[in-house]
Amino acid sequence: MLVENPSVVDNPLRAGLSETRTVAPCIMVIFGATGDLTQRKLLPALYSLAADQPPLPANFTVVGVARRPWSDEEFRQYAEDGVKEFARQPYDPALWETFAKGISYCQVEFDDDAAYRTLTEKLTQLDQERGTNGNRIFYLATPPRYYDDIVQRLGAAGAVERTTTGPSFSRLIVEKPFGHDRESAMRLNAELNQVFKEDQIYRIDHYLGKETVQNILVLRFGNGIFEPIWTREYIDHVQITVAESIGVEGRGGYYEEAGTLRDMVQNHMLQLTTLVAMEPPAGFAANLVRDEKVKVLHAIMPMSIDEVAECTVRGQYGPGWIGSQEVPGYREEKGVAPNSPTDTFVAAKIAIDNWRWAGVPFYLRTGKRLPKRISEVAIQFKRPPFSLFRNTGADELQPNILSMRIQPNEGIALKFGVKAPGQAMHIRTMNMEFLYGSSFGGEPPEAYERLLLDCMVGDSTLFTRRDETEAAWELVDAIEAGWQTEPDANPVELYDPGTWGPRRAEEFIERDGRSWRRL
Numbered sequence: 001m002l003v004e005n006p007s008v009v010d011n012p013l014r015a016g017l018s019e020t021r022t023v024a025p026c027i028m029v030i031f032g033a034t035g036d037l038t039q040r041k042l043l044p045a046l047y048s049l050a051a052d053q054p055p056l057p058a059n060f061t062v063v064g065v066a067r068r069p070w071s072d073e074e075f076r077q078y079a080e081d082g083v084k085e086f087a088r089q090p091y092d093p094a095l096w097e098t099f100a101k102g103i104s105y106c107q108v109e110f111d112d113d114a115a116y117r118t119l120t121e122k123l124t125q126l127d128q129e130r131g132t133n134g135n136r137i138f139y140l141a142t143p144p145r146y147y148d149d150i151v152q153r154l155g156a157a158g159a160v161e162r163t164t165t166g167p168s169f170s171r172l173i174v175e176k177p178f179g180h181d182r183e184s185a186m187r188l189n190a191e192l193n194q195v196f197k198e199d200q201i202y203r204i205d206h207y208l209g210k211e212t213v214q215n216i217l218v219l220r221f222g223n224g225i226f227e228p229i230w231t232r233e234y235i236d237h238v239q240i241t242v243a244e245s246i247g248v249e250g251r252g253g254y255y256e257e258a259g260t261l262r263d264m265v266q267n268h269m270l271q272l273t274t275l276v277a278m279e280p281p282a283g284f285a286a287n288l289v290r291d292e293k294v295k296v297l298h299a300i301m302p303m304s305i306d307e308v309a310e311c312t313v314r315g316q317y318g319p320g321w322i323g324s325q326e327v328p329g330y331r332e333e334k335g336v337a338p339n340s341p342t343d344t345f346v347a348a349k350i351a352i353d354n355w356r357w358a359g360v361p362f363y364l365r366t367g368k369r370l371p372k373r374i375s376e377v378a379i380q381f382k383r384p385p386f387s388l389f390r391n392t393g394a395d396e397l398q399p400n401i402l403s404m405r406i407q408p409n410e411g412i413a414l415k416f417g418v419k420a421p422g423q424a425m426h427i428r429t430m431n432m433e434f435l436y437g438s439s440f441g442g443e444p445p446e447a448y449e450r451l452l453l454d455c456m457v458g459d460s461t462l463f464t465r466r467d468e469t470e471a472a473w474e475l476v477d478a479i480e481a482g483w484q485t486e487p488d489a490n491p492v493e494l495y496d497p498g499t500w501g502p503r504r505a506e507e508f509i510e511r512d513g514r515s516w517r518r519l
């Protein structure tokens, strides 16, 4: 007898990434509310969600928390300026008025216990005034050294319900960087877990909120043609590029402690790697997806010191010119030591030791002051096994490449050879291209919009789980250890601004008979 499969919706294991996204009224408490992230990303994203269809509930509430003695009015003005300048949805005075009614400010010095008690009383009062039922999302948009302190004091003030099954919810969103290495990430996890259960913690990596990043899953698992060839038999290698044209832009102090390896590779680059490499999950429930991503990280062996010398390159941008503009070198930036060894460019070759990917290198490169701002994942396929065209003057066939552009101009392109019209056999490489902008019109939602909404509805699929974060740090720690132990095997090489990084980055991939994509 045939047993009917339970539908996706009926089976909680297979739920997640679903259409039904009803937001319960809640308060979002933003720590670091007077900061850059809040003004440029968080408040504009919340406003755009309020302007979306369906909109956020009209009683959605925001409490900004920071040190300076602002009034509600001053904070609302700051928020309004941010919305006008940065929100995806156009500014609408009537909508703003409704939205702004739910915004208030609470001055808290992060080490002042009494202030947390005042904040908690304010939240209880707002619950009554605005009908938010005790539902709270705490967003840590502060310098990371405060994360633990804020959470402990919130817990002590009784602001958090440590449960996922109560009548109301408490959730915590934590910004990157999450720890400085594996040990500090584990310590932070343990500290946060004293106040919030793991299922209440949402570690944000905004890359996962980008449309094209989610589209990697749809492309792979929603189409019949790609997955069968998504293996070592057909794929030669994978290249992941996250390039920025800007320098550290006043964040030299932070960058001195982080460097590109910690700032970009530990999170965005490894997240992209896991999405490209993971096995199909049994469903899109958060833990099923994250289980598969963690397995990829566990299949990447931490590099030995010799492997670090062989498989990584680090660089730092020097002073120079971009077009007609003179730009400082990293060591001349504010807050940076004049002899700083910090990496602003990293290239790495990663081996995923499992059945699907054995022998298929993943080349990662990321850096600042590169020629353009561009992020993409490119799958380079193997050449045909036999060149029929070898005697036609067309035997230099280019390999097929499937590239997924994450920013800017989100889209997907497939490169393949075609015969150029004419009597002779000339083969030209052409692109079959899909662009989000021209296909769907309008701008896709900002990554933060997607992720904030996910947290409001309790969907943690696109947030990193505790074990994922720790596994990613283990890989990064091994590279950092190699650099520290044998600094001369892998010196920080200066590169000119506006170039694709140090010379060694080219040599490193050319040794394998491959080259970086020209982007």
Ligand SMILES: NC(=O)c1ccc[n+]([C@@H]2O[C@H](COP(=O)([O-])OP(=O)(O)OC[C@H]3O[C@@H](n4cnc5c(N)ncnc54)[C@H](OP(=O)(O)O)[C@@H]3O)[C@@H](O)[C@H]2O)c1
Pocket: 031, 032, 033, 034, 035, 036, 037, 038, 065, 066, 067, 068, 108, 109, 110, 111, 140, 141, 142, 143, 144, 175, 176, 177
């Ligand atoms: N900016 C971005 O684009 C971006 C992107 C990704 C991740 N992040 C992460 O997001 C976090 C915030 O970044 P940001 O650029 O917004 O930082 P920021 O502009 O320096 O803002 C820091 C915020 O923390 C508050 N603060 C600092 N010390 C405090 C204290 N002792 N007591 C009370 N409030 C205090 C500041 O309040 P006062 O102004 O009142 O002192 C301010 O609101 C960081 O972890 C960063 O790594 C930022």
